[in-house]
Amino acid sequence: MPTEFKIVLFLCSWGPHAAFQRLQDQRADIPPEIKMVRIPCSGRISKALLFKPFEMGADGVILVGCAPGACRYGTGTETAAENTEDTRQILDLIGLDGERVQLGNFQPDAADDLLAFLKAFAARIRELGKSPVRAQAGRDRFAGEPETVEAIVARHDVFACQDCGKCTSACSLALAGKPFSPRYVAAEIIAGHADRPDVRTSVNACLTCGVCYERCPSAVNFPEFIKDMRAYYHDRAVSAVPAHGGFFQSMMRAMTSESLVPRRWTHLPESIRTNPQSRVLFFGGCASYFDIFFHKFLGVQTERIVEDSLRLLNFFDVEPALMSDERCCGHDLLWSGDRENFLRLARINADAIAATGAEEIITACPECCHTLCTEYARYGIELPVKVTHMHAFLEREIGKGAVAFKAPQGRMAFQDACRQSRFDGQADLPRKLLKHLCADAPEALDDDGAPTPCCGNSAWIGCDAFSKHFQVQRLQRVRQSGSTTLITACPKCQIHLRCAMEDVLRGGDLKLETMDLVSAIARSIYWA
Amino acid sequence: MTGDVACAEGALAAGCRFFGGYPITPATEIAEHMSGRLPDVGGTFIQMEDEIAAMASVLGAAWSGCKSMTATSGPGFSLMMENIGLGVCTETPCVVVNVQRGGPSTGLPTMGAQADMMQARWGSHGDYEIIALAPCSAQEIFYQTITAFNLSERYRTPVFIMTDEMIGHMSEKVVIPPADQITTEWRPKPKGRKDRFLLFKPDENGVAPMPAAGEGYNVHVTGLTHDEKGYPVMSVEAQEEMMARIKRKILGNRDDIIMTEGHGLDDADIVLVSYGISARTSMAAMQQARAQGLKVGLLRLITVWPFAEDHIQRLAERVKGFVTVEVNLGQIHLEVLRAAAGRAPCHLVGHSGGTIISPDQVLAKIKEVF
Amino acid sequence: MYKQITITGFGGQGVILAGRIMGEAAAILDHLESTLVQSYGPESRGGACSAQVTIADGPIYFPYIQSPDILVCLSQSGYDKHVATLKKDGVLIVEQDLVKPEGGRDYFAVPCTRFAEELGNKMMANIIMVGFFTAITGAISLEAARATVKKSVPKATIEKNVKAFERGWEYAQATLKGRREKAAGRIGVVA
Amino acid sequence: MSATAQASVMAAPEHPLEDLIRSDRIPHIWCPGCGIGTAFAACLTAMKASGIDLQKTCMVSGIGCSGRAAGYVKLDSFHTTHGRAIPFATGLKLGNPELNVVVFSGDGDLFAIGGNHFIHAARRNMDLTVICLNNLNYGMTGGQVAATTPHLARTTTTPVGNPESPFNLPLLAWASGATYVARWTVLHTRELTDCIKKAITKSGFSFIEVLGPCPVNYGRRNREKPLETLRLYRDQTIIRNNADPSDLEVDFTKKVVLGEFVDKERATCIENYDRTCRPAL
Structure with missing residues (x-):
């Protein structure tokens, strides 16, 4: 029986699958909208996998595993409970009801209970109605975007590369020992080897931190070149899978559905004063999603920013307006090659921002700031407001x-955000603030004024042992210089460097x- | 604007088109302002080599047909006296501004005083009459400079503006009215046959018409004692006749020339006599005294020379005393004393310069003499 | 209204110009009466000097100031010399880096010389002070003060000087805001 | 007086300078043998000959014998204070630049009390013609030492001889910036007249020194008979146009150089003022 609803059931192949098989054997009336996917263990279903069906048009997701204590692998049930809870919270925030994800634990003999559970869930989903997320059909390409490698190479004048190697000698990845060289990537792509897997891997590995561009005597804008190349691979559906299972990209793609209404600001402390009529709009960014997603890590509190x-x-008498349905700016989609969904998001954002009537947007995130200010304009999306970074306001x-x-x-010590320091040329801005901060104790600041290297990752792709290696080096150096605090300027820097501090072997050396x-x-x- | 700038603006409004000067604190700003403004209105500014030359050039320019002026302070005023005498003798209209500072000699260059009042009266040698005005605010300097030019043209005589460092350097609001609301006068022009023209033959108001050089009158102008024609005549009679004319045209028009301002004179027991910046002190003191129930009035001398002795005489009949307030050791005070002629006691609040007199000092004196 | 303002400093700081701007703004654009008298030594650079500005809504007879309502000090020597003359409830404004007030009296401070250097010219410290003064005292209106600053400086430097004026004005606004917030018990962000 | 006599007066030939002289002021005060009259006549002749508008021509003098010249010329004439003829003339010219202003005065007036004014007017290049009758002493006050009295010459205030040295007037004028400088004696009336004519028509600061005898005060005390002075003028002078100004000391024991020494062009004070101060007009 065809149905308009779609529910994905992730089913553990141990205990619960036995129960489900019995239902099938009995030709029990399992709700037809439930599509079963058999999995080895509910603990293996990451948040990304729990979310992915929604991106693809599902109205509900059920994760069914063994009863607590009965997991064949020990921790599977526990992990599944955590992942389900986190995903539900994120769904709530994003405007999909958290109830659309449900965890069930069943013993093999509890077939009737399982059926009742499945029926109740399907009924609940019917009550909630269709998911506001629409699965995407067709492509929404940026007009005039170069399609061929040749066009991309020409657009960035990559031919100007003199093969001098200054980029590689400064590249964080290369310095960490990774066999990676911007100049080599450029040369191979020029030579027509763009579709070779190793070249593709390199393109995805790039941090897009911009150090190479800073060094390049021919001013080849390598990060922009990489950005276009990633879009090229994305168009051909040969992109690498991003870190964290692509959870964030998935979430962002879900946000491109206009019918989705996020509930971004539901947990704001009461002491904060806002004013919907304000001429200043505050753009929060993705921090609260991060905090839920990474809550297990060393107390990451990016929403605190x-x-x-x-x-x-x-404090400075500004009561800003907030967009209750604020969406992601799209930075990570753009930099992982998904340009069409970036553009969808950007258009929705631009309209929503214009509708607030604000004259100025303030954001504390360097990626939001760079994206709203520079990337939107680069892709022809005009924002009718002035974009100000929180640092500039301060x-x-x-x-x-x-x-x-x-x-x-x-x-x-201070950790620069690549988008602020190198992309927007604002390395001196946070340093001015640091000077204010240490006005009475200048010796408390350990900074030579030059922008620091990348935190190790960007747009949630390309995280590996090498980035970990140089993160560790960086933290060690900071510690050796006698600093006890690392001041960051981007929530992601904080997440990545904290992640490095999680290293169980080095532990205390990096804290x-x-x-x-x-x-x-x-x-x-x-x-x- | 400052009093100095107001003075320059007043001069321009009056039609002054020549300024010959020499820098001296605190009058320099007048020269500076004129140097910038005169070329725009078709006039000429020149900084001469000294004040003697400056005054000589002012007289020369006056005879060329211009309204002309100079501005100086005590030391320069002393140097100008020679040619001021020539101006009086040759009955040359011009305006001399003295922004007074402490003296004698170089004295107190940046600090004010009112101690050149007698020099204004008698500074050049010989007997003569002179007109001197003493404005008390920047706005009044503007208007009195115009009046000074008008009197100078009307009576063919140098006219002094005796201001001081305090007012010269004080900034105040000055309203400059449109040109059509400003009355400017010109020296009477000769009529009749040029070959029969007599340069110093007065008309009905005692003042002789004056042509300019180049108009064909072939005038002879000399600082020697001269007859009506302007020719030197070295005789007792000629001297007598010339001096009588110079004195008569001023003293005979006292009512026109002498300007005063009275405050609370009707019921005053004590009358403050003052001028220039000290009149403002006196005004403040008078208000304080009145607030304390003391019947004090103020006679402000706008025209200092010729002296308003009739006013003093009339007041002397009924007041209990005069207090003259001036920044010197008693110059106008002696004039008040002379005019009161013993009918009312005369007191002085004054000091030797460098600072303004404070209302407290005046009030103390008022209480002392009441 | 009868406000007597003394501005002190050393020659070259633009004390007289500052006084003139205040007086002119009041007299010309705020339609009040004002007088300015000044005292300075023979040197135009470095010597002590002061400007005395009286702003009133009626005639001003005696333009000299014995005990000001507002004292603005751009130099320590100016402060030392004049602070005793300031009225008990008078307002004291000082150049933060150059004047160290003593005796626990409340005062407003602005580092206008430092600001001026940051804006590119130390000469504009006085204009910054005018901006600060305007906001702190309210003796002259913002519009009048700004317009008078524009009129009083060389044409080529108008833009810079307006910036300097606004710098001082903003700093005063921040100072006043800080005082209000502190009075309301809001001292920091977290506290 | 009879009608005939009157007729004979009427019939008497008119003096060629009658129209420029206040004949009602004749006789003049100058002594017999004095050189001023000759220089004055040369000046008036030159004025007439130059063709300038005499109605627009003024003469300004200071104090002294030569200073009386203004009193005898039938033009707008100004007899000013001692030494101040040049600044008075400066005001006159600046007040009305159309006027031709001639300063006629003596050496004491122009170069002692008025020396400062002379050099500044020359520096500014005021458009004036300054004629200095140099008789080497203060004649009117009875023959005192002047800034031009030769070293060791006797005067009433240097009874045993002048211990000081005199000015070289053309050198001073040249150094101060005069654009026309000449020197003649009253014996050289033709050259003098020509030079004055040239000076009057030339714009800028022109200076002409005229050596003239003062037999009553200077000549008498220095054992110089009137005619002897003129002989000196004839025998002890040498005409050298464009001579080096530093060679122009007046020392009759050597040759005294006469001639036209400077004749150059330079923007006048008024031209410079207009150009600098009112370029738009």
Whole structure:
């Protein structure tokens, strides 16, 4: 019986599958919208896999595993419970009901219970209605986008590469020992080997941090070249699978459905004052999704950056407007090659932003800032507002004077955000703020003024042992210099470097307090 | 604008088209302002080699047919006296501004005083009458500079504006009215046959018409004692006649020339007599005294020379005393004393310059003499 | 309204110009009366100097100031010399880096010389002070002050000077805001 | 007086300078043997000959014997204070640039008390013609030492001889920036007249020194009879146009150089003022 609803059932092949088989044998009336996928263990279904069906048009996802204590692998049931809970929270935030994901645990003999569970879930989904996420059909290509490798090479004048190797000698990945060379990638693609798997791997491995471009005497914009090449591979459906199972890209693609209404700001502390009529719009970014996704890690609290930003805006008498249905800016889609979905998101964002009537957008995320300001315009999407990074706002307000800072405890090192320092040429902006912060204790700042290397990852792709290696090196150096705190400027830097600190073997050697610059300011600023 | 700038603007409004000067604090700003503005209105500014030359050039320009002026302070005023005498003797219209500072000699260049009042009266040698005005605000300097030019043209005589460093350097609001609301006068022009023209033959108001060089009158102008024709005549009679004319045209028109301003004079027991910046001190002191129930009035001398002795005489009949307030050791005070002629006691609040007199000092004196 | 303002500093800081802008803004654009008298030594650079500005809505007879309502000090020597004359409830404004007030009296401070250097020319410290003064005292209106600054500086530097003026004005706004927030018990972001 | 006598007066030939002289002021005050009259006549002759508009021509003098010249010329004439003829003339010219202004005065007036004004007017290149009758002493006050009195010459205030040295006036004028400088004696009336004519028609600061005898005060004390002075003018002078200005000391024990020394073009004070201060007009 055909049905308009689609429910994916991930079914553990041990206990629960036996129960399900019995139902099949009995020709029990399993709701027809439920499509079963047999899996080895419910613990193997990551958040990314739990989410993926929604991106593809499912209305509900059921994960069924063994009863607690009965897992053949020991921790499967526990992991499944955690993943389901996290995914539900994210679904709530994104505007899909958390109830659309359900975990069930059944022994082989509990076939009737399983059937009742499945029926109840299917009924619940019918109650909730169709998922607002629409599976995408067809392509929505950027007009005039170069399609061929030759066109991409020509567009970025990659021929200008003099094969000097300055890029490779500065590249973080190469320095970490990875067999990776921007100049080699360029040469191979020029030579017509773009479709060779090793070349493709290299293109996906690039951090797009921009150090090579900074060094290049011929000004070949390697990151932009990589961006176009990734779109080329994406068009041919030969992209590498991103890190974390592609969860974030999946989530972002889901957000391209206009009928989806995210509920971004439901957990805002009450002390924060906002004003829907404000001429200033605050753009939060993806921090709250990250916090749920990574909550198991060393207390990653990237949403804190957002909250502290709002508190600082309030401190300076700005009560910003918020978009309750705020979506992702699309940065990671763009940089992982999915240009058509980036454009979808961007258009929806641009319309939503215009509808607020705001004159200025402030964001604390360097990727949001760069994307809204530069990438949107590059792809012909005009934002009718001025985009201001939170740092610029702070510098403007602090510059007006009458504020002071509590002297910092211990010594601080700074981690640059690539999009801010190298892409937007704003490396001095956070440093000005750091100077304010350490005005009374200049010796507390460990910084030579030059932008630091990449945190090790970008757009959730290409994470590997080499990036881990140089993250560890960086943290060790910071520790050796006597710093106790690492100040970051991007939520992702914080996540990546904290991840490196998770290393069970090096453990204590790498531990540093990490804090976003905005939070550091919020913590110490006061009216003088 | 400052009093100095207001003075320059007043001069321009009056039609002044020549300024010959020499820099001296605190009058320099007048020269500076004129140097920028005169070329735009078709006039000429020149900084001469000294004040003697400056004054000589002012007289020369006056005879060329221009309204001309100079501005200086005490030391320069002393140097100008020679040619001021020539201006009086040759009955040359021109305006000399003295922004007074502390003296004698170089004195207090950047600090004010009102101690050149008698020099204005008697500074050049010989007997003569002169007109001197003493404005008390930037706005008044503007208007009095125009008046000074008008009087100078009307009576063919140098006219002084006796201001001081305080007012010269004080900035205040000055309203400059449109040109059509400003009355400017010109020296009377001769009529009749050129060959019979007499340069110093006065018409009905005692002032002789004055042609300019180049108009064909072939005038002879000399600082020697001269007759009506302008020719030198070295005789007792000629001297007497010339001096009588120079004195008569001023003293005979006292009512026209002398300007004063009275405040609370009707019921005053004590009358403050003051001028220039000190009049503002006096005004403040008078208000404080009145607030304390003391019947104090103020006679502000706008025209200082010729002296308003009639006013003093009339007041002397009924007031209990005069207090003259001036930044010197008693110059106008002696004039008040002379005019009061013993009918009312006269007191002085004054010091030797460098600073303004404060209202407290005046109030103390008022209380002392009440 | 009868406000007496003394501005002190050393020659070259533009004390007199600052006073003139205040007086002119009041007299010409705010339609009040004002007088400015000044005292300075023979040197145009480095010597002590002061400007005395009176702003009133009626005639001003005595333009000299014995005890000001507002004292603006751009130099320590100016402060030392004049602070005793300031009225008990008078407002004290100082150049933060050059003047160290003593005696626990409340005061407003602006590092206008440093700001001016940051804006590219130390000469504009006085204009920054005018901006600060305008916002702190309200003795002259913002529009009048800004327009007068424009009129009083060389044409080529108008833009820079307006920026300097606004720098001072903004700093004062921030200072006042900080005082309001502190009075309301809101000292920091977290606290 | 009879009608005949009157007729004979009427019939008397008119003086060629009658129209330029205030004959009602004749007799003049100059002594017999004085050189001023000759220089004055040369000046008036030159004025007439130059063809300038005499109605627009003024003469300004200072104080002293030569300073009386302004009193005898039937033009707009100004007899000013001692030494101040040049600044007075400066005001006159600046006030009305159409006027031709001639300063006629003596050496004491122009170069002692008025020396400063002379050099500044030359520096500015004021459009004036300055004629200095140099009789080597203060004649009117009875023969005192002047800035031009030769070294060791006797005057009433240098009874045993002048211990000081005199000015070289053409050198001073040249150094100060005069655009026309000449020197003659009253004996050289023709050359003098020609030079004055040239000076009057030339724009800029022109200076002409005229050596003239003062037999009553200077000549008498220095044992110089009137005619002897003129003989000196004839025998002890040498005409050298364009001579080096530093060779122009007046020392009759050597040859005194006469001639036209400077004749150059330079923008006048008024031209420069207009160009600099009101370029738009």
